[in-house]
């Protein structure tokens with residue numbers, strides 16, 4: 001177990017930012033941490049980065065306890081905060097050399113390590129540019145480059161893609177996929193859910209300091225699936241078709257929306273062949289019939305609204 005929290009609780013005065021959090025993250029996992037603003041994501045990541053102390057409960061990173069063994073944890077982690085620090089009057093290469101020195105990486109090794117991370121983060125062509133002349137996306141990549149210098153086992157990334165344009169987001173995602181392949185354990189918080197779906201192996205959903213869900217992505221989607229919805233389009237006489245479907249056993253609701261009939265099935269069955277057969281028997285021509293997809297976005301909205309317990 002790379003990350004383990006037990007009853008992890010953080011209070012800011014009366015506010016309970018984290019409420020008895022139990023998290024388990026395995027070696028090599030890419031864990032997506034999702035939650036609305038103020039949910040407690042940054043607080044969790046800061047505790048795991050040893051920058052904050054829990055009020056009670058325990059957080060362990062690679063077996064070391066935050067607070068008691070923070071010194072042992074720091075070399076093992078790379079923390080990318082949700083803002084970029086100010087070191088404007090340096091060029092990219094100096095910036096990385098500065099941080100490498102802070103990790104006691106010196107001499108030839110430093111030159112090699114800096115050139116390696118520049119390569120990995122696609123910043124070689126910017127090595128002589130001033131840090132403050134970089135675009136936000138490049139600064140973000142530089143933030144990642146910085147925490148890779150000491151080759152940490154665990155990466156803690158707090159919304160690394162926020163404020164980036166679509167292209168820069170894809171670049172960050174590709175970079176993270178690369179790092180995942182290298183065997184790093186990655187914890188990433190984000191509001192951009194479909195991005196996490198492609199990147200992460202597991203997901204945790206947090207709201208008001210409580211973990212609502214923790215598990216594989218497909219499980220969260222299955223959990224958020226409350227009954228099944230079928231979308232149907234017929235070539236004509238939609239009202240009539242809707243009336244017909246309403247009478248079919250197992251149909252709990254029929255609505256019409258934007259040229260579509262949306263049918264809710266009462267049970268967990270995904271079988272809509274009876275509906276199709278009924279329509280065909282009554283000479284309706286079906287243009288489309290499909291099950292509504294429950295994506296991460298929908299799953300997240302349902303979970304955080306407390307619709308699923």
Ligand SMILES: Nc1ncnc2c1ncn2[C@@H]1O[C@H](COP(=O)(O)OP(=O)(O)OP(=O)(O)O)[C@@H](O)[C@H]1O
Nearest residue numbers: 012015016017035036037038039040041042043044
């Ligand atoms: N230093 C602090 N002092 C007092 N309250 C704080 C402090 N830091 C965070 N909080 C509160 O703790 C709660 C959790 O904040 P946190 O920053 O962890 O949320 P978050 O999930 O990262 O949100 P966001 O998506 O907006 O980044 C919020 O209610 C926040 O106002």
Ligand SMILES: [Mg+2]
Nearest residue numbers: 041042043082
């Ligand atoms: Mg935050």
